Amino acid sequence: xxxxxxxxxxxxxxxxxxxxxxxxxxxxxxxxxxxxxxxxxxxxxxxxxxxxxxxxxxxxxxxxxxxxxxxxxxxxxxxxxxxxxxxxxxxxxxxxxxxxxxxxxxxxxxxxxxxxxxxxxxxxxxxxxxxxxxxxxxxxxxxxxxxxxxxxxxxxxxxxxxxxxxxxxxxxxxxxxxxxxxxxxxxxxxxxxxxxxxxxxxxxxxxxxxxxxxxxxxxxxxxxxxxxxxxxxxxxxxxxxxxxxxxxxxxxxxxxxxxxxxxxxxxxxxxxxxxxxxxxxxxxxxxxxxxxxxxxxxxxx
Amino acid sequence: xxxxxxxxxxxxxxxxxxxxxxxxxxxxxxxxxxxxxxxxxxxxxxxxxxxxxxxxxxxxxxxxxxxxxxxxxxxxxxxxxxxxxxxxxxxxxxxxxxxxxxxxxxxxxxxxxxxxxxxxxxxxxxxxxxxxxxxxxxxxxxxxxxxxxxxxxxxxxxxxxxxxxxxxxxxxxxxxxxxxxxxxxxxxxxxxxxxxxxxxxxxxxxxxxxxxxxxxxxxxxxxxxxxxxxxxxxxxxxxxxxxxxxxxxxxxxxxxxxxxxxxxxxxxxxxxxxxxxxxxxxxxxxxxxxxxxxxxxxxxxxxxxxxxxxxxxxxxxxxxxxxxxxxxxxxxxxxxxxxxxxxxxxxxxxxxxxxxx
Numbered sequence: 001x002x003x004x005x006x007x008x009x010x011x012x013x014x015x016x017x018x019x020x021x022x023x024x025x026x027x028x029x030x031x032x033x034x035x036x037x038x039x040x041x042x043x044x045x046x047x048x049x050x051x052x053x054x055x056x057x058x059x060x061x062x063x064x065x066x067x068x069x070x071x072x073x074x075x076x077x078x079x080x081x082x083x084x085x086x087x088x089x090x091x092x093x094x095x096x097x098x099x100x101x102x103x104x105x106x107x108x109x110x111x112x113x114x115x116x117x118x119x120x121x122x123x124x125x126x127x128x129x130x131x132x133x134x135x136x137x138x139x140x141x142x143x144x145x146x147x148x149x150x151x152x153x154x155x156x157x158x159x160x161x162x163x164x165x166x167x168x169x170x171x172x173x174x175x176x177x178x179x180x181x182x183x184x185x186x187x188x189x190x191x192x193x194x195x196x197x198x199x200x201x202x203x204x205x206x207x208x209x210x211x212x213x214x215x216x217x218x219x220x221x222x223x224x225x226x227x228x229x230x231x232x233x234x235x236x237x238x239x240x241x242x243x244x245x246x247x248x249x250x251x252x253x254x255x256x257x258x259x260x261x262x263x264x265x266x267x268x269x270x271x272x273x274x275x276x277x278x279x280x281x282x283x284x285x286x287x288x289x290x291x292x293x294x295x296x297x298x299x300x301x
Numbered sequence: 302x303x304x305x306x307x308x309x310x311x312x313x314x315x316x317x318x319x320x321x322x323x324x325x326x327x328x329x330x331x332x333x334x335x336x337x338x339x340x341x342x343x344x345x346x347x348x349x350x351x352x353x354x355x356x357x358x359x360x361x362x363x364x365x366x367x368x369x370x371x372x373x374x375x376x377x378x379x380x381x382x383x384x385x386x387x388x389x390x391x392x393x394x395x396x397x398x399x400x401x402x403x404x405x406x407x408x409x410x411x412x413x414x415x416x417x418x419x420x421x422x423x424x425x426x427x428x429x430x431x432x433x434x435x436x437x438x439x440x441x442x443x444x445x446x447x448x449x450x451x452x453x454x455x456x457x458x459x460x461x462x463x464x465x466x467x468x469x470x471x472x473x474x475x476x477x478x479x480x481x482x483x484x485x486x487x488x489x490x491x492x493x494x495x496x497x498x499x500x501x502x503x504x505x506x507x508x509x510x511x512x513x514x515x516x517x518x519x520x521x522x523x524x525x526x527x528x529x530x531x532x533x534x535x536x537x538x539x540x541x542x543x544x545x546x547x548x549x550x551x552x553x554x555x556x557x558x559x560x561x562x563x564x565x566x567x568x569x570x571x572x573x574x575x576x577x578x579x580x581x582x583x584x585x586x587x588x589x590x591x592x593x594x595x596x597x598x599x600x601x602x603x604x605x606x607x608x609x610x611x612x613x614x615x616x617x618x619x620x621x622x623x624x625x626x627x628x629x630x631x632x633x634x635x636x637x638x639x640x641x642x643x644x645x646x647x648x649x650x651x652x653x654x655x656x657x658x
Binding site for chain 1: 404
């Protein structure tokens with residue numbers, strides 16, 4: 001996004017002020033970023049695509065081009081299943097972070113009039129990030145487990161007699177864990193956009209006779225859409241590339257594309273890992289492109 | 302004329318600091334009312350209380366005979382034009398104007414044809430034809446003002462509140478919009494309550510001018526009466542056209558810091574004794590010129606003058622350091638030149654002065 005914006009703005013700048021130094025400076029400002037991206041993003045991706053066509057045998061990998069790994073991937077129930085699980089979990093987590101995050105953002109960004117208080121509340125959302133990722137994920141085990149806090153409390157107050165086993169080491173626990181971890185990335189951008197809405201615009205809508213839900217649907221929601229899209233991009237990119245949460249909370253029952261890659265790399269099956277990597281990259285690219293279609297971010301931000 | 306809005310002893314305080322301290326007012330139907338007040342006098346608070354964005358602490362607000370304090374803003378039927386226009390940034394000009402018709406909770410218009418027709422009519426009325434599909438970021442300040450007004454007028458409110466509507470416009474446009482606002486109001490036949498901090502704007506626009514001072518209505522009258530007979534020294538001060546002396550009446554003179562000023566003009570009762578003489582009622586003469594029996598004379602040193610085209614304003618310092626201003630209209634005479642720091646006699650007729658006791 002940053003790269004696109006820069007290369008778009010540069011010609012305009014040069015056209016307005018045709019100084020001799022301008023192209024020089026542009027080059028030097030862009031060079032470090034461009035070089036970094038080239039070496040550590042573009043080159044590895046090209047390498048990954050290349051390796052996905054190499055010949056894989058049990059013990060070694062040879063640079064003889066073949067479609068075998070691709071055919072194996074798209075004919076195997078395991079791999080296609082992982083692709084489907086990834087897409088399903090991504091959609092569910094995206095929706096649940098939005099459902100949990102939007103009201104929180106609405107409260108922080110719009111209903112809290114005091115700027116200091118709303119900043120303090122946003123900082124509160126970030127506090128869980130002061131602990132390491134692994135601890136945050138593993139902390140769900142004593143919470144959701146068969147003898148965990150939730151089951152204990154529910155049994156104590158007599159809501160259930162048998163512990164709910166589906167809470168931990170299931171798809172549900174992966175979804176709960178991911179929603180908790182990634183929700184803040186949804187809250188932040190939305191709260192930011194909501195905070196930028198001029199309060200008198202909402203008062204104007206009130207004065208023109210609209211009730212709260214009308215104002216929400218016709219004014220607040222459209223004006224916060226860029227925040228929703230940015231939040232959705234953050235959450236999507238992170239959830240699609242996830243493997244640690246599902247490894248820690250699903251008891252190996254939920255296999256995402258990320259987990260496939262980890263296993264394949266672990267057993268030195270580089271070609272399979274590369275195929276999964278290419279598929280995952282294309283999936284992420286498609287998701288981000290689709291989300292950017294929803295709102296013209298360059299116009300709105 | 303029947304009154305559309307009545308305020309009875311309305312109080313409002315923010316964190317213990319009173320903003321409105323007992324407002325009593327009655328606004329006539331189908332008139333242009335301007336509300337003049339210095340900053341911090343409670344103008345905006347009063348407007349927001351009438352619109353329903355703030356709740357009064359006590360007192361009654363009656364709108365068309367119905368009590369509306371406690372009624373939410375969207376059920377009041379009072380239009381509000383914001384100082385910064387508050388247009389919906391994601392909607393076009395036509396969509397902004399149609400918003401109230403289609404989205405109001407009470408009696409929304411669902412027929413798209415009716416909406417389009419009424420939007421077209423109001424766009425013609427405020428002079429925005431041809432800009433219907435523009436984004437609100439692609440129009441000028443004056444056009445935004447018109448969209449804000451049209452958006453309110455299309456809902457046919459019985460009254461429109463305008464919060465410093467011309468404040469965000471440049472001087473030239475401000476003069477033009479003054480006339481247009483009055484014309485638009487006459488065509489719609491609803492009461493406009495126009496809040497402003499500019500005395501010239503208040504006098505030029507209002508059929509009735511309300512002067513707000515420290516959370517109270519200090520005077521409510523027509524522009525001419527207000528200008529020539531302000532009800533108190535404070536009101537005279539906002540009008541920005543009176544030299545005002547504190548002091549007290551003693552015998553047949555007003556004892557002021559610059560000496561005794563002979564009485565003769567109108568005496569008005571207000572809490573605060575003061576003596577006021579309009580800038581344009583004062584003549585500047587050499588110190589040795591004769592003074593008639595019905596004239597009051599003081600001496601002062603000339604400081605500077607400010608030329609404004611049709612008039613020239615001369616500034617003098619009195620012996621106690623007070624600044625005294627004289628406005629001389631140039632329609633009949635060429636501007637005189639005065640010597641800096643020179644002594645002059647400032648003379649006015651006794652009957653032209655206003656005395657507050």
